[in-house]
Amino acid sequence: MYKSRIWKWGLDKKLKGDEVLAILILKRDRDALHKPSEFRIRGQPVDFGNIKRYVKRNPSLLAKLRAGHVPSSQTTREVTCRTPSPPPSLRADIAPPTELQDVERVLGLFRDYVDGSFSSGAWYCEYDVDCTNSRFDQGDRSNDLFERIIASFALVNRCMMRGDKIDINSVLGPSFESLKEIVAAESPDFVARTVCLLWYLDRHHKHDLLRLVLNYLAGLVPIVLGPHHILAHIWRRLSATSFSDYYELSMRLYSLLLPQIEERAGPANFLTHLLYSDYVDCVFARQGPEDCEGTLSRHLARAEASGRRHSWLGDMALSHAGILAACKERQGRLDEAVQVLTGHMNTYSMTEEQEAAIRLELGVKYYRMGNVSAAIASLQSAARMALTSDADERLSMTALANLEKLLTETGRPGEAEQVHQYRMDRLAAFAEKSASISRGFDGDEEADGKSDSVPSDAGELPEWLWTCYDGDEGCAYDKATFALVHPAVAIKWTEVPHPSASPSAMGAGFSPQPDSGVAGTEASYYYTPDPRIP
Structure with missing residues (x-):
């Protein structure tokens, strides 16, 4: 009678071969799914250290596991497994x-x-x-x-x-x-x-x-x-x-x-x-x-x-x-x-905005590879493409900021200052256009007919966006296609016509900067917006 009660109440601590086999099968399946496991026999928790010791004393059990043996249906019902809960103290730390x-x-x-x-x-x-x-x-x-x-x-x-x-x-x-x-x-x-x-x-x-x-x-x-x-x-x-x-x-x-x-x-x-x-x-x-x-x-x-x-x-x-x-x-x-x-660039027909995004990312990749001349050329190309299309302003501004940084690092402070001033002018134009849009205009023209001064063709771009900075005689730009003819940049540009640019939700991976990004920035703002409706 006492033995029966001990078994029913789960007080029998002695492991059985069939039970250990059932636990090993469950653990194998859950490990394949990378899930942590907590095992119980008849509702009682099992120390997996005891399982290891049992297998060490009974190596034939592993042979049964590899041979595909399965435990009895009764044992299968009695052995259960679940994902363990975090300890109370940890859960309290989380939230x-x-x-x-x-x-x-x-x-x-x-x-x-x-x-x-x-x-x-x-x-x-x-x-x-x-x-x-x-x-x-x-x-x-x-x-x-x-x-x-x-x-x-x-x-x-x-x-x-x-x-x-x-x-x-x-x-x-x-x-x-x-x-x-x-x-x-x-x-x-x-x-x-x-x-x-x-x-x-x-x-x-x-x-x-x-x-x-x-x-x-x-x-x-x-x-x-x-x-x-x-x-x-x-x-x-x-x-x-x-x-x-x-x-x-x-x-x-x-x-x-x-x-x-x-x-x-x-x-x-x-x-x-x-x-x-x-x-x-x-x-x-x-x-x-x-x-x-x-x-x-x-x-x-x-x-x-x-x-x-x-x-x-x-x-x-x-x-x-x-x-x-x-x-x-x-x-x-x-x-x-x-x-x-x-x-991707050579396979897909892309908008100008999408192509500018790839050229910007390529510039960052070349920079990290140590190929500074190729990085500068790619960033110039990205900026030209973004500035002469209806691309997201973040593309052109990031390309210009990275170009400014590379020119500074390579001992060209005068050229870097030109890029910096142009970037600040672009930011001012962006703010002016945003103010126009917030007032209900379409952003292309102010109420008084004043343009937002965004360049519309390659001829309006500053000359330094077409300059080759590595001094090689064979370096030249094709202003019709924005392509750089240079042996250091082994890129095959697509020749397919580009459809009109469409709004892009700039996916993951396309906000690159050589200075390793802006994550974790703590900037201070002195601005108090008014929620009242004018």
């Missing part, structure tokens, strides 16, 4: 209980807002095409405005990193004004980009601009949409809580929104594309290229399988090439990284 509750509230609010918007018809969704607010008959500028806002934050950050003297108010002021139009539009795009805003600002501006934006939107949304609107509740919650890790909050939001949006809108929907692009950028910034390559390639395959031929599929393919190149570089194979990028 306090009150913060976990705040995270769940934010997730719940986002879930309710997205579900309600789709169910009520407030969002009109054409499957595998786009999602819009059904109240807006005219075009929604929300995503274009958001891209310009992020560009403003990035340009200010990089200027402050380099010690440039800039008027922060002139650059950031239009961004906060543009947020008013974005909020009023209630665009599905804004919900998707909110997550990007959280992790991006936390990564680059966590001690000032992040808090400034959160507080500004918490005050703005109730004014524009009413104090009881669910977006007002979302932003009040985000502003009132200082989350210990906005990256983790963003990852939870992506885990919620990605499957929900893709199921309702389709894998080839622009809204789905925005979410995946931002998600990949987030993972790339925190974990590196290897952790996001599979995600992007699988989503790209699903989007292409839809049969749709959206222009942004080229952006995704370019992002994938950039991630593959970053993987090669992390492995110390810079020559193969260059081959990935040049191979």
Whole structure:
């Protein structure tokens, strides 16, 4: 009787061969999935050290495992396995209980807002095409405005990193004004980009601009949409809580929104594309290229399988090439990284913006390989392409900043100062154009007819963008194609005609700088935006 009770109550500590075999099979399968394991027999935890000692005393058990023997069905039911929970102290360090509750509230609010918007018809969704607010008959500028806002934050950050003297108010002021139009539009795009805003600002501006934006939107949304609107509740919650890790909050939001949006809108929907692009950028910034390559390639395959031929599929393919190149570089194979990028350039028909992005990245790769002349030539080429097209301003400004740095490092301070002054003039023109856009103009012309002074053709570019700096007689530029004829730059440029440039969500891997980036920057801002509606 006592023996029966001991067995039923799990107090029998003596291992049986069948039980150890069952544990070994479970461990083998879970190790293949890289999962940690905690084993139990009849509900009682098992010390794996005892398993090792048992196998050492009974080597024939390993022979049974290799031969494919299986335990009895009774033993299989009694031996269980689970992923161990973090120790209580560690979980307390990750996030306090009150913060976990705040995270769940934010997730719940986002879930309710997205579900309600789709169910009520407030969002009109054409499957595998786009999602819009059904109240807006005219075009929604929300995503274009958001891209310009992020560009403003990035340009200010990089200027402050380099010690440039800039008027922060002139650059950031239009961004906060543009947020008013974005909020009023209630665009599905804004919900998707909110997550990007959280992790991006936390990564680059966590001690000032992040808090400034959160507080500004918490005050703005109730004014524009009413104090009881669910977006007002979302932003009040985000502003009132200082989350210990906005990256983790963003990852939870992506885990919620990605499957929900893709199921309702389709894998080839622009809204789905925005979410995946931002998600990949987030993972790339925190974990590196290897952790996001599979995600992007699988989503790209699903989007292409839809049969749709959206222009942004080229952006995704370019992002994938950039991630593959970053993987090669992390492995110390810079020559193969260059081959990935040049191979993409020679295979695909690209917009001028996409080609400028590759040339910019090639310039950084050549710099890291020690080929300074090739790096300078690639950066010049990237700047020319970006400046004479409708490319994202971050492309031209990054190319110019890197070119300035390389000229300084190679003992050409006069030429570097020319680039610096031109870059500052470009930033001023960008701020002026942003102010025009925030006031409702299209950005090409001010109300008084004044142009924003952006060059429109190669003839308006400064001469130093065509200068060969290595002194070789065989160095020459073809101004018709922007190609550099030089033996140090073994790049085969595509000869196919380029379609008109389209907005690009600049994927992971395409914000390169020789000075190793801007991650973790702590800049100080002296700017107080006013949420009141003029």
